[in-house]
Amino acid sequence: MARTLVLLMCALTLTTGLWASGSGEPPNKKATVTWWAPNFNDPRSDTLAAKFMKDNPNITIDVQKTVSAGLQDKILVAIQSGTTPDIIDGQLGWVVSYAATGQLSALDEGIARSKSIVPSDFVPGAWSGMKYNGKIYGIPYRAESHAFLYNKNMYRDAGLDPNTPPKTWTDLLQNARKLTKATGDKPVYGLGICGGGEVGNMITLLMGFIWMNGGDVVSSDYKRITINEPAAVEAVKFYTDLLTTYKVAPPSTLQNDGTAMRNLFIQGSIAQFQQGSYAIAPIHKDAPGIELGFGPIPAPVGKKPASVLGGWAYIIPKAAPSGNAAWSFVDWLSQTDNMAYYTDTFPATNAAMKNARFSNPEFKAFLDMTPYARLTPPLKGWVQMTSVIFKEVQAIMLGQKDTQKAMDDAAAQMTPLL
Amino acid sequence: MLFTLPVSLFLLTFILFPLFTNIRLSLTDPTGALTSANFAAMLRDHTVWASLWVTVVYVGGSVLLQILVGTSVGIALDQPMRLRGLVRSIILVPWVVPGIVAATTWAWMYHGDFGIISRALIDLGISNARQGLLTHPHTVLPALIAVNVWKMFAFVAVMVLAGLQGIDITLYEAARVDGSSFWDELRYITLPGIRHVLVSILLLLTIWGFNSITIIYAMTQGGPAELSLILPLHVYRMGFSFFNFNAAAAESIFLFLILTILIAVYLKLFTSRREQE
Numbered sequence: 001m002a003r004t005l006v007l008l009m010c011a012l013t014l015t016t017g018l019w020a021s022g023s024g025e026p027p028n029k030k031a032t033v034t035w036w037a038p039n040f041n042d043p044r045s046d047t048l049a050a051k052f053m054k055d056n057p058n059i060t061i062d063v064q065k066t067v068s069a070g071l072q073d074k075i076l077v078a079i080q081s082g083t084t085p086d087i088i089d090g091q092l093g094w095v096v097s098y099a100a101t102g103q104l105s106a107l108d109e110g111i112a113r114s115k116s117i118v119p120s121d122f123v124p125g126a127w128s129g130m131k132y133n134g135k136i137y138g139i140p141y142r143a144e145s146h147a148f149l150y151n152k153n154m155y156r157d158a159g160l161d162p163n164t165p166p167k168t169w170t171d172l173l174q175n176a177r178k179l180t181k182a183t184g185d186k187p188v189y190g191l192g193i194c195g196g197g198e199v200g201n202m203i204t205l206l207m208g209f210i211w212m213n214g215g216d217v218v219s220s221d222y223k224r225i226t227i228n229e230p231a232a233v234e235a236v237k238f239y240t241d242l243l244t245t246y247k248v249a250p251p252s253t254l255q256n257d258g259t260a261m262r263n264l265f266i267q268g269s270i271a272q273f274q275q276g277s278y279a280i281a282p283i284h285k286d287a288p289g290i291e292l293g294f295g296p297i298p299a300p301v302g303k304k305p306a307s308v309l310g311g312w313a314y315i316i317p318k319a320a321p322s323g324n325a326a327w328s329f330v331d332w333l334s335q336t337d338n339m340a341y342y343t344d345t346f347p348a349t350n351a352a353m354k355n356a357r358f359s360n361p362e363f364k365a366f367l368d369m370t371p372y373a374r375l376t377p378p379l380k381g382w383v384q385m386t387s388v389i390f391k392e393v394q395a396i397m398l399g400q401k402d403t404q405k406a407m408d409d410a411a412a413q414m415t416p417l418l
Numbered sequence: 419m420l421f422t423l424p425v426s427l428f429l430l431t432f433i434l435f436p437l438f439t440n441i442r443l444s445l446t447d448p449t450g451a452l453t454s455a456n457f458a459a460m461l462r463d464h465t466v467w468a469s470l471w472v473t474v475v476y477v478g479g480s481v482l483l484q485i486l487v488g489t490s491v492g493i494a495l496d497q498p499m500r501l502r503g504l505v506r507s508i509i510l511v512p513w514v515v516p517g518i519v520a521a522t523t524w525a526w527m528y529h530g531d532f533g534i535i536s537r538a539l540i541d542l543g544i545s546n547a548r549q550g551l552l553t554h555p556h557t558v559l560p561a562l563i564a565v566n567v568w569k570m571f572a573f574v575a576v577m578v579l580a581g582l583q584g585i586d587i588t589l590y591e592a593a594r595v596d597g598s599s600f601w602d603e604l605r606y607i608t609l610p611g612i613r614h615v616l617v618s619i620l621l622l623l624t625i626w627g628f629n630s631i632t633i634i635y636a637m638t639q640g641g642p643a644e645l646s647l648i649l650p651l652h653v654y655r656m657g658f659s660f661f662n663f664n665a666a667a668a669e670s671i672f673l674f675l676i677l678t679i680l681i682a683v684y685l686k687l688f689t690s691r692r693e694q695e
Contacts, residue, residue, distance in 0.1 A: 073661065195642075196553065196641060196642065197639075250530070250531060252530030252553070254553035254641070255529055255552060260529075263532070264531060267531075267532075269531055381660070383660055384659075384660040384662070387659070387660070390641075391643050391644050392643075394641055394642045395643040397642075398553075398643055400555070
């Protein structure tokens with residue numbers, strides 16, 4: 001009886017001792033970092049995790065694959081619940097709204113100590129998009145922009161120089177007119193624009209036009225809707241005139257989103273359009289006879305190009321159980337070679353863009369556009385606002401309203417959403 | 419009393435709880451405070467009223483044609499003919515094809531550049547515009563109604579066919595002795611004979627029509643310029659695209675009230691007459 005008691009006491013002391021020494025997060029103790037990585041980065045996320053774990057045996061990376069559907073909301077719920085993973089991959093445009101909840105860790109301290117993260121080397125639009133109240137809340141790893149694509153064979157047939165893509169709106173319109181042959185059994189149109197389908201596709205195109213013309217949807221302090229101001233209205237008018245007045249866009253435009261445009265290009269029904277680098281592979285596969293040309297997005301005379309910036313970044317929630325270990329992993333992932341390896345499209349730093357993976361000359365126009373790309377406004381009601389803009393632009397394309405009236409109506413519906 | 423427990427639990431979980439949660443959502447703001455602002459905003463919202471009108475046109479047009487086409491097909495399939503069994507099976511295909519698959523296929527057929535319907539219209543000389551039926555303000559609702567009718571007419575036909583079996587065949591024989599024509603038989607025997615079936619179908623089709631967003635969601639997403647936006651689709655968008663659950667709840671309560679009034683009107687109109695006979 002007494003012997004059992006003594007043994008029990010020893011066991012108890014031993015376990016308590018071990019347990020006490022395990023509290024907190026001393027650097028020599030094993031830590032598990034939970035990483036929410038998107039499923040389209042599979043299997044690169046696993047490969048990187050394994051590589052890191054080999055060099056850092058004290059840290060275990062638990063890779064959990066996320067799906068795109070409902071992800072924005074899922075992350076918001078997770079960081080607000082207090083039970084969160086350690087690292088989350090999120091789209092660049094989401095970071096500010098997450099930071100506004102107060103549930104993200106500010107990363108400035110880690111960045112200052114880091115040898116792999118050089119703020120000035122990041123794509124400007126991506127890095128500035130991580131700032132909230134003067135602090136940085138995310139580390140971008142992927143940044144991409146649209147570029148201009150055209151059919152070189154059609155350029156030759158129309159008497160245009162196949163190696164000179166249009167750089168201005170004037171040239172764009174001129175080329176589009178020469179390339180349009182609306183009559184006959186197989187009509188061809190000079191330019192594809194989005195007028196239907198996925199709301200986001202049209203908004204991505206339209207925002208570029210508005211920004212390039214010096215306008216914006218909302219004022220810089222996010223207090224006023226400016227879509228009905230002259231610069232923006234002029235841009236929207238040019239966009240819709242391509243269909244209604246100049247008729248260089250196909251009549252089916254109101255049904256076309258990005259995917260439909262690409263299919264029309266593959267079919268040889270349109271000669272030029274704007275899209276991301278993901279368009280290249282399907283075009284080569286389904287229309288190997290088309291000689292693809294690339295260029296920057298045409299801008300109004302004397303102005304710079306602009307486009308919407310897409311991309312992804314790492315964030316670390318405040319409630320992350322293994323925040324320190326998570327930061328060391330993010331720091332490691334942000335090393336040039338790792339970032340170049342992980343990204344699905346293009347990386348977020350100039351150094352990583354030099355990697356051989358992006359040396360394909362077809363990517364050049366896309367990489368060159370990235371410094372001109374911007375994030376859409378981080379407004380809470382943004383999705384609903386884009387629906388309003390979409391509807392009003394369609395009303396212009398249908399000939400139901402003129403541009404100024406449509407934009408005034410849009411502003412009236414968007415203002416309560418601010 | 420205990421034997422009502424399973425049913426009570428089911429009713430509570432799947433009907434009462436969601437209903438009360440919805441009512442609560444419609445009367446509160448995102449922080450949880452009580453407010454009537456959702457209903458006030460809804461009544462002021464032009465989109466709600468515009469989409470209600472589109473719903474009336476869409477559902478009204480669809481139900482009318484579904485019953486007309488379905489009844490004709492049902493009566494036709496009651497006549498003796500070769501391969502009748504095969505024909506009866508084939509007409510069921512639109513009904514059993516999954517809604518999303520059917521809607522997406524129809525959308526591609528209607529497309530201005532890729533679609534065979536547009537191609538056919540141009541070749542037949544009926545239309546020279548390649549705009550596509552789904553993007554022209556005058557043709558978008560008829561085009562959608564056509565798909566809705568295609569999808570559901572078989573259901574009506576099957577119900578009518580079943581109802582026709584209940585008509586006493588001696589009525590037809592007696593009428594033929596008196597020298598009636600096919601149209602006389604239709605008017606005085608067949609249609610009155612299936613009246614009860616038609617009344618039930620009318621109610622079902624209207625309720626389904628009001629709640630169906632699959633076809634419109636997949637084909638036009640409510641466009642162009644919200645000309646084909648029906649109220650249920652607007653409710654869905656408000657809740658799951660814009661994440662404004664309070665506004666969506668208010669609008670869904672509005673829809674619920676409209677449907678309740680409609681059903682009450684139906685029952686009053688059609689059951690009282692039956693009781694008088």
